[in-house]
Amino acid sequence: MSNRRPYVRSMDGWWKRDAYFVSYMAREVTSVFVAAYAVVLLAGLVRLGQGEAAFNGWLQYLTTPWMKVFHLIVLAVFCYHTWSWFKIMPKTMPIMFVGGKRVQPGTITGTGLAAAVVACLAVLFIVGGVS
Amino acid sequence: MADTEKIIEIEVLRYRPEQDKEPVWQTYKVPFTDDMSVLQGVQYIKDYLDETVSFRWSCRMAICGSCGMMIDDKPKLSCKTFLRDYYPGKLRVEALKHLPIERDLIVDATDFMKKLESIKPYIIPKEERTLAQGEYLQTPQQRDMYEQFSSCINCMLCYAACPQYGLNPKFTGPGILALMHRYNADSRDGGQAERNELGYADEGYWGCTAVGYCSEVCPKGVDPANAINQNKMNSAINYFTRFITPGGADK
Numbered sequence: 001m002s003n004r005r006p007y008v009r010s011m012d013g014w015w016k017r018d019a020y021f022v023s024y025m026a027r028e029v030t031s032v033f034v035a036a037y038a039v040v041l042l043a044g045l046v047r048l049g050q051g052e053a054a055f056n057g058w059l060q061y062l063t064t065p066w067m068k069v070f071h072l073i074v075l076a077v078f079c080y081h082t083w084s085w086f087k088i089m090p091k092t093m094p095i096m097f098v099g100g101k102r103v104q105p106g107t108i109t110g111t112g113l114a115a116a117v118v119a120c121l122a123v124l125f126i127v128g129g130v131s
Numbered sequence: 132m133a134d135t136e137k138i139i140e141i142e143v144l145r146y147r148p149e150q151d152k153e154p155v156w157q158t159y160k161v162p163f164t165d166d167m168s169v170l171q172g173v174q175y176i177k178d179y180l181d182e183t184v185s186f187r188w189s190c191r192m193a194i195c196g197s198c199g200m201m202i203d204d205k206p207k208l209s210c211k212t213f214l215r216d217y218y219p220g221k222l223r224v225e226a227l228k229h230l231p232i233e234r235d236l237i238v239d240a241t242d243f244m245k246k247l248e249s250i251k252p253y254i255i256p257k258e259e260r261t262l263a264q265g266e267y268l269q270t271p272q273q274r275d276m277y278e279q280f281s282s283c284i285n286c287m288l289c290y291a292a293c294p295q296y297g298l299n300p301k302f303t304g305p306g307i308l309a310l311m312h313r314y315n316a317d318s319r320d321g322g323q324a325e326r327n328e329l330g331y332a333d334e335g336y337w338g339c340t341a342v343g344y345c346s347e348v349c350p351k352g353v354d355p356a357n358a359i360n361q362n363k364m365n366s367a368i369n370y371f372t373r374f375i376t377p378g379g380a381d382k
Contacts, residue, residue: 006231008231009229018205021344090357091354091356092341092364093361097272
């Protein structure tokens with residue numbers, strides 16, 4: 001008879017065990033805020049379909065103090081979301097060479113962040129031009 | 132000139148299956164010098180304080196991959212980690228997380244070994260060549276596509292760093308998937324179709340959620356997170372094109 005009795009340790013509370021896991025969970029949680037904000041925008045689309053008065057009502061609702069606080073929170077969370085996902089982006093890409101030299105992870109992350117900033121500025125510019 | 136002798140406390144997570152219901156901490160006071168690794172500290176315990184403490188080790192120079200353990204809760208090679216970095220505090224050593232403890236600091240590596248064998252970790256030649264035809268040629272850039280992934284020493288630190296493996300041991304796990312990629316990415320290899328059945332399965336590349344800690348703790352710079360995640364695109368393309376490629380839907 002074997003005396004072996006391998007002991008399996010519990011995974012309870014695993015994500016609190018290491019700061020690295022906490023930042024990973026924070027990155028994942030930001031996706032919930034992205035989904036929540038998509039719901040807000042979808043609600044706007046539905047209101048738009050119901051006519052001008054309904055849409056203006058939705059716009060009015062966005063200017064209430066609670067919604068302003070909500071937007072500030074979402075903005076902060078989105079910044080972390082953008083940074084954390086572009087940080088992991090080099091892991092998701094095949095090894096690339098430019099001019100015979102390997103593209104460094106920092107370059108990939110930096111390019112992604114720069115693209116995000118340019119896209120945000122472009123949207124702000126277009127919206128500013130329209131209104 | 133000899134270093135002045137200092138004493139550091141090492142807490143070892145003991146587990147003796149014949150007497151312990153569950154693991155227990157035991158503290159040892161170890162005299163050390165600045166050039167001593169954690170492995171040497173544990174060896175001192177076994178040689179002079181308590182011969183019943185069990186652990187694996189071999190090369191003492193970070194190439195055999197035997198002496199991995201949790202050192203203050205971080206997966207590290209104990210031969211490559213120094214006691215002086217923890218002094219004057221104490222340090223805790225524990226068997227690698229997410230793997231069953233066989234005894235004290237020794238983990239049960241059966242699952243890892245079985246998975247390692249299953250991915251055919253060797254080159255399956257794309258074309259059979261006779262000796263007269265000469266060697267399989269490769270450009271430096273073709274070599275660069277797999278070289279870093281070939282540095283794996285099977286130390287399993289990445290498994291101790293991977294919560295997905297801890298939560299679901301069916302997941303093939305970082306090190307083995309990185310090795311799978313190492314062979315698949317080799318221009319001389321033609322075994323991709325055989326290996327991808329495992330890679331594209333739920334327990335394969337998709338079991339990874341890009342935590343990325345495996346790549347942080349790897350003592351050889353393998354970057355398993357990159358090896359795994361760059362294959363998700365191929366897997367997705369394979370999934371959607373299998374219906375339109377001849378014979379693709381059979382798999």
